Amino acid sequence: MVKSRLERLVSIASPIVLLIIWEIAARLHWIDVRILPAPTVVVATIVDLFRDADLAGDTVATIERFLIGMVVGTIPGVFIGLSMGLFRWVGIVLNPIFALFYNVPRIALFPLVLILVGLNDTSNILMIALGPFFTMLITSMGAAMNVEPIYRDVARNFNARPRHLYLMVTLPAITPALMDGLRLSVGLGLLGTIAVEFLITDNGLGHLIWNSWQVLSLKQSMAGLVVAAIVGWFFYSSLALLERLVMPWQRRTTFN
Amino acid sequence: MQREQPPQGGILIRGLGKTFDGSHRVDALSSVELSVRQCEFLCVVGPSGCGKTTLLRILAGLEQPTTGSVTFDIDHPGRPLQSMVFQEQGVFPWLTVLDNAAFGLTVRGIARRDREKIAHGYLTKLGLDHFARAYPRQLSGGMRQRVNLARAFANDPAILLMDEPLASLDEQTKMLVQEDLLRLWEGTSKTVIFITHSLDEAIVLGDRVAVMTHRPGRIKAVYDISLPRPRNALELRNDPDFIAVRAQVWDALREEVLSANEATEAGHG
Numbered sequence: 196m197v198k199s200r201l202e203r204l205v206s207i208a209s210p211i212v213l214l215i216i217w218e219i220a221a222r223l224h225w226i227d228v229r230i231l232p233a234p235t236v237v238v239a240t241i242v243d244l245f246r247d248a249d250l251a252g253d254t255v256a257t258i259e260r261f262l263i264g265m266v267v268g269t270i271p272g273v274f275i276g277l278s279m280g281l282f283r284w285v286g287i288v289l290n291p292i293f294a295l296f297y298n299v300p301r302i303a304l305f306p307l308v309l310i311l312v313g314l315n316d317t318s319n320i321l322m323i324a325l326g327p328f329f330t331m332l333i334t335s336m337g338a339a340m341n342v343e344p345i346y347r348d349v350a351r352n353f354n355a356r357p358r359h360l361y362l363m364v365t366l367p368a369i370t371p372a373l374m375d376g377l378r379l380s381v382g383l384g385l386l387g388t389i390a391v392e393f394l395i396t397d398n399g400l401g402h403l404i405w406n407s408w409q410v411l412s413l414k415q416s417m418a419g420l421v422v423a424a425i426v427g428w429f430f431y432s433s434l435a436l437l438e439r440l441v442m443p444w445q446r447r448t449t450f451n
Numbered sequence: 452m453q454r455e456q457p458p459q460g461g462i463l464i465r466g467l468g469k470t471f472d473g474s475h476r477v478d479a480l481s482s483v484e485l486s487v488r489q490c491e492f493l494c495v496v497g498p499s500g501c502g503k504t505t506l507l508r509i510l511a512g513l514e515q516p517t518t519g520s521v522t523f524d525i526d527h528p529g530r531p532l533q534s535m536v537f538q539e540q541g542v543f544p545w546l547t548v549l550d551n552a553a554f555g556l557t558v559r560g561i562a563r564r565d566r567e568k569i570a571h572g573y574l575t576k577l578g579l580d581h582f583a584r585a586y587p588r589q590l591s592g593g594m595r596q597r598v599n600l601a602r603a604f605a606n607d608p609a610i611l612l613m614d615e616p617l618a619s620l621d622e623q624t625k626m627l628v629q630e631d632l633l634r635l636w637e638g639t640s641k642t643v644i645f646i647t648h649s650l651d652e653a654i655v656l657g658d659r660v661a662v663m664t665h666r667p668g669r670i671k672a673v674y675d676i677s678l679p680r681p682r683n684a685l686e687l688r689n690d691p692d693f694i695a696v697r698a699q700v701w702d703a704l705r706e707e708v709l710s711a712n713e714a715t716e717a718g719h720g
Binding site for chain 1: 508511512513531533534535537538540541543544545546554555557558559586587588606
């Protein structure tokens with residue numbers, strides 16, 4: 196979508212205006228500042244927490260869990276989904292199993308995972324990975340089944356080995372769908388990260404948000420929330436960059 | 452029993468039939484008899500829906516025949532037996548023009564430097580050398596179809612199978628690509644089977660033209676096109692010999708087109 200200058204200006208201005216209204220509302224005590232502290236107060240709290248407490252450490256811990264969980268979830272998700280879409284029998288065997296697990300609310304599996312894997316970060320990572328895993332599995336299976344048949348015909352006619360069918364033909368063919376799946380996965384991965392940090396970790400932004408709330412330090416809870424949102428925004432936006440990097444063929448410039 | 456093997460090599464198609472079982476059965480081909488000579492350029496024309504693409508896909512190993520057999524008696528030491536030139540959409544949008552042209556060589560495990568040199572050679576012959584690093588999306592339809600040709604020729608098969616490769620091009624571009632195709636092929640000893648619904652195209656390109664009946668498709672007749680080579684796609688169309696042979700083949704094709712249309716109308720009514 197090409198935006199005009201006015202549209203671009205408005206899209207930057209509208210969140211700023213919202214923040215200003217919030218700030219004014221807080222200063223004039225239209226809203227309860229014990230529950231919703233003013234944006235400037237939140238920023239000051241963030242600075243304090245970076246200086247006096249370990250907000251940097253919490254942020255790094257969250258990002259680390261999130262990234263490892265994403266890798267552990269998305270890569271097997273893509274390849275299992277791809278195989279299920281490409282090879283009829285793999286789909287017939289695996290589909291009912293994954294359909295069963297997919298419909299269990301994932302967070303309800305957490306106690307089971309804790310018992311099976313142990314009370315450690317491996318359990319946390321597995322929980323975080325589940326959302327991205329299923330999302331990428333379903334996305335890539337569906338996309339692989341819908342790849343234009345002519346591409347597979349070309350691969351077969353040129354006697355492409357499975358390695359080429361995966362990496363040179365099907366994977367690039369479904370990359371646009373995978374990018375959409377990745378956008379959903381980033382959201383689910385962050386959700387999973389914050390959720391496990393609420394429950395069992397003693398560091399990370401989720402732990403900060405939950406723990407501050409429990410001692411009714413809402414300023415700190417809000418500060419953690421804002422940093423988590425910034426982390427989420429950062430990863431979501433970097434997908435646009437990744438998209439340009441992995442799909443150079445989509446750039447529209449025309450010769451002749 | 453004497454014609455079990457095709458004479459001096461070639462492809463022998465005997466009693467070939469194909470039935471698609473789906474929600475309703477479709478008999479696409481029935482008892483196709485055809486012998487293709489080694490190194491000839493054979494065009495197959497027929498009304499749309501006559502099963503000519505199915506015939507080609509069986510030869511390409513993409514479909515299994517229901518009945519009958521195909522015997523390839525063609526030596527192909529050190530190179531693939533056949534490669535297909537697909538329709539325009541068969542070019543991979545995510546590979547550069549060069550990587551597309553080198554695709555067959557890549558899956559055969561040929562080293563990057565060698566395969567890029569071979570592929571680049573064909574791209575140069577087709578006037579695409581400046582676009583080697585471009586992506587298909589950046590090219591016109593005619594250029595994309597040349598990439599398809601380069602990919603099949605670079606793979607250097609003994610047989611080239613072409614499935615209406617020029618159908619989506621406009622008339623002018625089509626003639627230019629026909630010339631390119633003839634120029635590339637005339638320097639080789641490849642056997643070509645070229646499917647088209649355009650009678651003019653079949654006569655311009657082919658040594659022989661096989662006419663198929665409407666569904667289920669059979670070979671109705673095969674005509675020798677003894678126009679001299681090298682041929683010029685544009686000038687040939689005004690040649691009296693071309694016009695004479697076209698009239699002759701059209702007589703056979705016309706009946707099939709008419710009965711195919713009747714069948715379609717009956718189906719709708």
